[in-house]
Amino acid sequence: MEGALTARDRVGIQDFVLLDTHTSENAFLDNLKKRFNEDLIYTYIGTLLVSVNPYKQLDIYSKKQMDIYMGVNFFELPPHIYALADNAYHTMLAEANNHFILISGESGAGKTEASKKILQYYAVSCPSVSPMDRVRDRMLLSNPVLEAFGNAKTLKNDNSSRFGKYMDIQFDIQGEAVGGHILSYLLEKSRVVHQNQGERNFHIFYQLVEGGEEDLLRQLGLESNSQHYSYLVKGQCANMTSVNDQNDWRTVRNALSSIEFDNGDIQDLFGVIASVLHLGNVQFESDNKGNAKLNNSAELRWLLGVSVQVLQEGLTYRKIEANTDEVLSPFTVDYATYARDALAKAIYGRAFTWLVNKINESMENKVSRHSNFEQFCINYCNEKLQQLFIQLTLKSEQEEYEAEGIGWEPVQFFNNKIICDLVEEKHRGIISLLDEECLRPGEATDLTFLERLEEKMGSHPHFVTHKLADKTTRKTLERGDFRLLHYAGEVTYCVVGFLDKNNDLLYRNIKDVMRESKNAIVRESRRPSTAIFNNLRVLLPACFMCTHTPGRFDDSLVLHQVKYLGLTEHLRVRRAGFAYRRRYEVFLQRYKPLCPATWPHWKGLPADGVEVLVRHLGYQPDEYKMGRTKIFIRHPRTLFATEDAFEICKNDLASRIQAQYKGYRQKGEFRKQKEAATKIETCWRGVQARKEKERRQWAVKVIKKFIKGYMTRGEAKTTDNSEYLVFVRQSYLNRLKNNLPKTVLDKTTWLSPPPVLTETSAILRQIHMRLLVRKYVRGITAQQKAQLQLKQITSAIFKGKKDNYPQSIPQPFVETRISEEDINIKVLQMIRHERIKYSVPIVKYDRNGFKPRPRQLVLTQTAAYMVDDAKIKQRVIYTTLKSEPPACYVWNGGIQAGKEGVVDFSSGSESMVYKDRNGHLMVVSHATVAR
Numbered sequence: 001m002e003g004a005l006t007a008r009d010r011v012g013i014q015d016f017v018l019l020d021t022h023t024s025e026n027a028f029l030d031n032l033k034k035r036f037n038e039d040l041i042y043t044y045i046g047t048l049l050v051s052v053n054p055y056k057q058l059d060i061y062s063k064k065q066m067d068i069y070m071g072v073n074f075f076e077l078p079p080h081i082y083a084l085a086d087n088a089y090h091t092m093l094a095e096a097n098n099h100f101i102l103i104s105g106e107s108g109a110g111k112t113e114a115s116k117k118i119l120q121y122y123a124v125s126c127p128s129v130s131p132m133d134r135v136r137d138r139m140l141l142s143n144p145v146l147e148a149f150g151n152a153k154t155l156k157n158d159n160s161s162r163f164g165k166y167m168d169i170q171f172d173i174q175g176e177a178v179g180g181h182i183l184s185y186l187l188e189k190s191r192v193v194h195q196n197q198g199e200r201n202f203h204i205f206y207q208l209v210e211g212g213e214e215d216l217l218r219q220l221g222l223e224s225n226s227q228h229y230s231y232l233v234k235g236q237c238a239n240m241t242s243v244n245d246q247n248d249w250r251t252v253r254n255a256l257s258s259i260e261f262d263n264g265d266i267q268d269l270f271g272v273i274a275s276v277l278h279l280g281n282v283q284f285e286s287d288n289k290g291n292a293k294l295n296n297s298a299e300l301r302w303l304l305g306v307s308v309q310v311l312q313e314g315l316t317y318r319k320i321e322a323n324t325d326e327v328l329s330p331f332t333v334d335y336a337t338y339a340r341d342a343l344a345k346a347i348y349g350r351a352f353t354w355l356v357n358k359i360n361e362s363m364e365n366k367v368s369r370h371s372n373f374e375q376f377c378i379n380y381c382n383e384k385l386q387q388l389f390i391q392l393t394l395k396s397e398q399e400e401y402e403a404e405g406i407g408w409e410p411v412q413f414f415n416n417k418i419i420c421d422l423v424e425e426k427h428r429g430i431i432s433l434l435d436e437e438c439l440r441p442g443e444a445t446d447l448t449f450l451e452r453l454e455e456k457m458g459s460h461p462h463f464v465t466h467k468l469a470d471k472t473t474r475k476t477l478e479r480g481d482f483r484l485l486h487y488a489g490e491v492t493y494c495v496v497g498f499l500d501k502n503n504d505l506l507y508r509n510i511k512d513v514m515r516e517s518k519n520a521i522v523r524e525s526r527r528p529s530t531a532i533f534n535n536l537r538v539l540l541p542a543c544f545m546c547t548h549t550p551g552r553f554d555d556s557l558v559l560h561q562v563k564y565l566g567l568t569e570h571l572r573v574r575r576a577g578f579a580y581r582r583r584y585e586v587f588l589q590r591y592k593p594l595c596p597a598t599w600p601h602w603k604g605l606p607a608d609g610v611e612v613l614v615r616h617l618g619y620q621p622d623e624y625k626m627g628r629t630k631i632f633i634r635h636p637r638t639l640f641a642t643e644d645a646f647e648i649c650k651n652d653l654a655s656r657i658q659a660q661y662k663g664y665r666q667k668g669e670f671r672k673q674k675e676a677a678t679k680i681e682t683c684w685r686g687v688q689a690r691k692e693k694e695r696r697q698w699a700v701k702v703i704k705k706f707i708k709g710y711m712t713r714g715e716a717k718t719t720d721n722s723e724y725l726v727f728v729r730q731s732y733l734n735r736l737k738n739n740l741p742k743t744v745l746d747k748t749t750w751l752s753p754p755p756v757l758t759e760t761s762a763i764l765r766q767i768h769m770r771l772l773v774r775k776y777v778r779g780i781t782a783q784q785k786a787q788l789q790l791k792q793i794t795s796a797i798f799k800g801k802k803d804n805y806p807q808s809i810p811q812p813f814v815e816t817r818i819s820e821e822d823i824n825i826k827v828l829q830m831i832r833h834e835r836i837k838y839s840v841p842i843v844k845y846d847r848n849g850f851k852p853r854p855r856q857l858v859l860t861q862t863a864a865y866m867v868d869d870a871k872i873k874q875r876v877i878y879t880t881l882k883s884e885p886p887a888c889y890v891w892n893g894g895i896q897a898g899k900e901g902v903v904d905f906s907s908g909s910e911s912m913v914y915k916d917r918n919g920h921l922m923v924v925s926h927a928t929v930a931r
């Protein structure tokens with residue numbers, strides 16, 4: 001039901017019980033139509049399945065579909081024949097009692113197809129072991145055989161079942177099928193000898209004639225042409241395009257072999273079919289006394305394996321027993337024809353019964369035998385079924401109300417018991433009267449039967465004939481008609497043929513003829529024995545409806561069937577009091593999120609929880625009742641409102657559950673990570689502790705050794721002190737490395753070595769000093785070099801000659817840069833006070849801008865030298881010095897070499913040398929500070 005609830009808004013309503021306007025036929029029809037137009041052919045009325053034949057293949061019977069329905073709650077999924085089959089199977093197993101699926105509907109409504117679908121479903125879904133395979137296969141294989149012998153083309157259905165069928169599958173406690181049984185009843189034998197326009201005889205005749213192998217046909221004396229046999233052409237449509245008799249013949253032949261029919265059986269069976277065909281071609285003519293005589297006895301030799309003479313006699317004479325004597329009374333042609341047809345019907349009927357028995361033997365459960373079913377009457381079958389429906393539905397409703405302690409509210413419904421009685425009552429019902437009329441001595445005809453009916457039930461409100469009717473009704477009735485006011489409406493019957501069809505009595509001599517037959521099927525035959533629907537606890541009805549045109553929903557046709565099947569009545573009974581009921585646990589479980597008091601868990605009794613819940617939802621007192629174990633809700637709209645609220649709440653719920661779940665997952669994840677981290681940490685700490693321990697042990701060892709080494713450091717190298725000495729060496733060298741003297745002049749810095757390294761230290765000191773000297777030498781600039789060279793020169797000149805020379809040694813020469821473009825400078829040196837004061841780099845540029853060779857002008861107090869490449873090139877004549885610093889230069893730009901002149905020194909922003917206006921040589925230096 002919950003599944004139906006969820007899907008209700010999609011296409012109509014899946015369960016009519018939830019139809020608000022449940023009393024309206026139009027609403028009923030609308031819902032069926034809406035669903036049918038979407039190819040949804042199944043709808044429920046509670047547990048009753050209603051189906052509308054689509055007349056087209058729908059993709060709803062696949063293995064995948066079967067899997068979906070297997071073991072699923074009946075109402076969880078959309079309505080389907082598989083749901084019904086599955087439900088019957090599982091409740092049977094759970095409750096360990098017999099279950100019964102009743103399929104009813106008009107011809108062509110799809111009953112046979114439905115029964116096949118159920119068998120197919122069981123074939124796939126039931127546990128499979130070898131005996132099951134046997135039963136399952138035989139049930140399925142027997143279908144085409146039964147259809148060949150029991151089905152025929154009618155105006156309504158090309159494959160109409162012309163017999164009632166009751167199939168029974170027996171399951172063991174584990175749910176394995178261990179046996180099967182088919183009961184057939186009311187085979188329409190009259191079809192063997194007569195078919196209405198547009199209809200055919202039973203399929204098997206055409207299959208044998210059109211598809212039978214040449215050998216077989218020859219053996220049976222048959223020709224491969226349906227038109228040749230008078231029993232096959234009454235309806236004038238022996239050959240039809242929608243049926244392939246030849247293919248079907250092969251299917252039937254194979255199926256017969258598979259279900260253990262041996263060659264003898266098969267021969268006998270087709271012998272009967274051939275005999276019927278031959279019999280149909282037997283013709284009589286009148287002799288001169290008006291008695292029947294065969295006009296062609298050739299056909300007779302093919303018949304039944306009975307001697308031609310006995311057969312001839314049996315068909316043309318009637319045996320009358322008078323006391324102990326037997327007298328033969330000749331037939332007229334009409335009687336002979338009647339006898340012939342009766343014989344044909346009888347042997348076909350027996351062949352059919354034999355066939356069904358044979359199939360049953362092959363499926364029989366060797367452990368238990370099933371009782372048989374007795375003759376049932378199709379005329380009131382539907383009426384009976386309707387009664388059964390209503391009774392069972394009402395009864396189960398009433399029982400449920402009682403069990404739940406809810407007051408029963410009487411339901412007004414149409415009880416058709418009165419009509420059933422009219423048909424079936426002993427000695428007074430129509431069937432009894434018909435039987436009596438057939439059996440009574442004297443001339444009985446259809447009309448005498450009608451008179452008996454009028455006599456016996458003239459005042460019955462549901463029975464009327466031409467004679468009994470009032471003026472207006474009479475106009476609608478023929479003289480031979482009677483009308484019954486059936487549950488589904490009035491039906492007018494014509495009595496013609498009633499006696500014949502009911503009369504299965506054969507003239508005794510024909511029975512004798514049959515007893516003589518060599519054909520086992522014809523010789524021995526049993527009448528079906530009695531059985532009633534006994535031991536049936538649960539009824540699962542399914543009603544089928546036809547539309548006749550593929551995919552088209554014919555309103556009036558379907559409405560007629562809705563009435564005929566009593567569906568709205570059924571719905572009314574089912575909906576009598578409360579539309580919906582559910583066990584408290586189930587109801588609470590579904591709707592508990594709608595009330596804070598019941599969500600997420602209700603601690604008390606489920607019934608109390610439901611009470612709290614529905615009050616919270618605002619249910620009015622008359623909308624529901626609380627039973628012992630269930631809540632009953634009167635109107636679907638109440639439930640729908642609750643369901644709508646639930647739908648809205650579901651989303652919210654889903655996010656909450658999702659969040660909770662995510663949180664839970666996260667927490668779990670976090671806990672795992674934390675545990676892992678702790679584990680890693682513990683491991684790591686262990687590793688660290690072990691390392692530390694090892695380190696300490698090692699340290700102790702080292703320290704011990706160190707101390708020992710220290711104590712014996714003065715001794716010769718032993719194992720005890722060798723490491724210590726290495727350490728002392730290393731440590732001294734390391735320290736020394738960081739405390740080396742940095743300049744050549746630093747003579748004091750040097751770490752005093754330990755005794756073992758005294759010698760080494762001295763060598764190292766020497767090496768280091770050399771290194772410093774080399775570095776210093778490499779590091780001095782050309783200028784410094786020049787200075788030193790100059791110092792060297794000056795040393796050569798002045799050392800020992802001047803008193804103040806030693807003081808002048810650390811005094812660097814002052815450098816002045818002089819530059820004069822395009823002037824060829826020749827610097828003269830001036831010596832005045834024999835004290836070197838200045839050193840002036842001279843840069844000479846030639847006219848082409850080449851860099852000049854560096855030269856230096858060395859000035860002393862007494863002389864000036866032109867220095868080139870650290871060699872004194874020229875001694876220059878000096879002159880008086882007027883400027884300070886005191887110097888006198890002569891240059892040959894204007895002053896002849898050796899010639900005296902005045903040189904003025906000054907400082908300025910730019911170095912230059914030029915001849916001043918007063919005739920002095922001007923030397924301007926921009927670096928005038930003495931260094």
Ligand SMILES: Nc1ncnc2c1ncn2[C@@H]1O[C@H](COP(=O)(O)OP(=O)(O)OP(=O)(O)O)[C@@H](O)[C@H]1O
Nearest residue numbers: 055056106107108109110111112113157159160161
């Ligand atoms: N579920 C279905 N899907 C598609 N077509 C179907 C279905 N059921 C029946 N039919 C079609 O309807 C035809 C008649 O169905 P079926 O023979 O089962 O009717 P029936 O009720 O057994 O008729 P009768 O009482 O005359 O035997 C089938 O041959 C098939 O073509």
